[in-house]
Amino acid sequence: MRTRARRRGRRRGSFFLDMIFLFRPCFSNILLLSILLLSSYPSSVLSSETKNLSPRNQTLRPLEELNKLKAINQHFRKINKPSVKTIHSPDGDIIDCVVSHHQPAFDHPRLRGQRPLDPPERPRGHKKRRGLRPKSFQLWSMEGETCPEGTVPIRRTKEEDILRANSVSSFGKKLRHFKRDTSSNGHEHAVGYVSGEKYYGAKASINVWAPKVQSQYEFSLSQIWIISGSFGNDLNTIEAGWQVSPELYGDNYPRFFTYWTNDAYQATGCYNLLCSGFVQTNNQIAIGAAISPSSSYKGGQFDVTLLIWKDPKHGNWWLEFGSGVLVGYWPSFLFTHLREHASMVQYGGEVVNSSPFGAHTSTQMGSGHFAEQGFTKSSYFRNIQVVDWDNNLVPSPNLKVLADHPNCYDIQGGSNRAWGNYFYYGGPGKNPKCP
Template sequence: MGGEFVLSKPRNGIKCRRFDRCNTMRQTETELFSEETRERRRGRRRRINGSFFLDMIIFFRPCFSNFLFLSLFILSSSSSSSVLSTETENLSPRNQTLRPLEELNKLKAINQHLRKINKPSVKTIHSSDGDIIDCVLSHQQPAFDHPRLRGQKPLDPPERPSGHNTRGLRPKSFQLWRMEGETCPEGTVPIRRTKQEDILRANSVSAFGKKLRHFRRDTSSNGHEHAVGYVSGEKYFGAKASINVWAPQVQNQYEFSLSQIWIISGSFGNDLNTIEAGWQVSPELYGDNYPRFFTYWTNDAYQATGCYNLLCSGFVQTNSQIAIGAAISPSSSFKGGQFDITLLIWKDPKHGNWWLEFGSGILVGYWPSFLFTHLREHASMVQYGGEVVNSSPFGAHTSTQMGSGHFADEGFTKASYFRNIQVVDWDNNLVPSPNLRVLADHPNCYDIQGGSNKAWGSYFYYGGPGKNPKCP
């Protein structure tokens, strides 16, 4: 038809005898024909247009598939990361939800870090408190990732300081993971396994397992508050004390409460060297409120070096019975039974490494001397006591407790204590701490009182409740 208009003859061979009748018939047939033509044209256009879009879909199908896959992937990532967003929003101090790609990158970094610090184990122990303890071959522990230690093995025990007695607590009776008789085989070290949720509680992967920089004794800087006994002015080669263990209440997961020994050298600037050991309650680091045995070290005032426990290459563990970072049990009770742990840190006169002993002659391990600058020689200060983080929640002082949560003047069975406080001198002798002085940053919140007697030697009581009517 080609779109050309043609007037057809009347149907059934009927001739038009009258003009008006014939004209009416022609007009009717013309209208019918025109309608049929329009319908056919519309159908043709539909077929053409349909074919065109079909061809376009076929032509662009690969791109469309990729686009569809990308859309589904983004939707899936958004859905799966919503849980992480909620979790990190609750856990992050900034309450900041990351975008999906950033969340995926963060999880990737976390898993990579977990593979680095969680070493293959020859035995795995599940503790009643939820910890997983991996028995790792001693030469495969994280310390031997350090370039200076790679390919080596732990050193043999050094000479103990003279005057050191062997009376004390057996390690099997103070950590929960050993309560059911579980042990790690000889030649292995027990390491608390780090989980993904442990790192998610930290501000970042790089901040996990580290203290925030804060160290200064003459000011209350950055919310860290102390009640300590200390000695200074001489050369010190170690320290020893029995530390009363409690389970203080910590107000939120971004705060902690600890009691420890500090071995210190250098200024309180960027060159500060410290070795630390004691017990702590840290919901952010461990995810609970158990008091836990811990170690720490730094050689640059907590800036880039050092970490808690075995969370970086540094401290070399030599003991198969004690897990650093594991929960301590039992702990002391108010007006009830008292429980303390004895710790000794000293510098090996022969090799210069700093060793840690727990209780009755049980060597835990050592910090290699090359980790440090000033502490390669000796310490210039030793401190003993408590520390808390005060994040000033809701604009008020924290209610996080130090020690037992009671002030020093309440005394035995109520306040926390350090007793038999000693130092190691230049000739590797344990001697009473000379001129032990005491200091509390905020005595209305946490205080300290010292003393001396024949049974306890040099000692002090310390601690407090934090927020109270006298604590601003």
């Protein structure tokens, strides 16, 4: 019972609170790693009105069941908007083509009655990659289906999606609670990072995998973090990448995702378009939809390029995915510190380890193989860059790498002419050295 409760309460931990110590150059790597071991997000305390939401709880009473259904229906009305076209994806997703200014972002008081902005100037030094068309990135559009101009594709939220969450209010969010003891640490990372300067964006190419996730309540992701704030209650982050999250999506497909918060995950922000915030401008990419194809061990490698940058004119943070496709933007008013600039950028992988049956999880990070195995076997970030104060893309200066559980998941950095700054990372989780 104790193991089940711990697994049910797992939520994504915060690596950022630990990283504040990286600003103190006098600390040794040993001390840094010991600090990382102390970080976690333990179980959240559910509200009385939603604590019985999960189907795992079999003691629902009729009134509680009715309140649960009412809460779900109210939430559906907020995030599932009327569509002009509906597309059924081979993976079971339903994609709604929603008029662009009716998407959830425009429920925000600051955006009500407005329309999406025109694209800004891209950073200097940025070249659009020739490659796969946007329709080739995701399963829902593989058979030539598209959303009409003036609409955006939105993955429809189903009842079972919300039922997998602990509560309606926590669905699509990362909950923030901390407990400083090593037994509660369930979040493990292998990342490259830069800090100590002012950053106005980041770019990298990431190869996509379909890592095995052992438990429904664990996940594996690879992403870029744009970070600013004091690493306390005012932490601002912008996040984008790919993830396998059975709890959020109900399957094991790698999916394109975004996230944001301006208060360290306390009350603001959400994944994808599950709240008012991110403004989508593209009618060919569905945030939260499955990416296809993915890379194969000793076989073909499929990577996507992500670029996040701050528009110098309006201050909004824009996102580009794949071969030059603008996805949309996070309005500057969503943030406090990120209205100005970022103080840290991170690139890399993260998993949740719920320690099933008292052992380390076998959930994989990246390809599920260690960094030393290299190309076609390990996962990688390549051509790692940042955007400077003058809207120039430049190589990430002084890129450092760190793995907080290197016997389970590790990282190795390097640089060459073809890939610029890069690193390999990942691992299998449970193995003889990671029991």
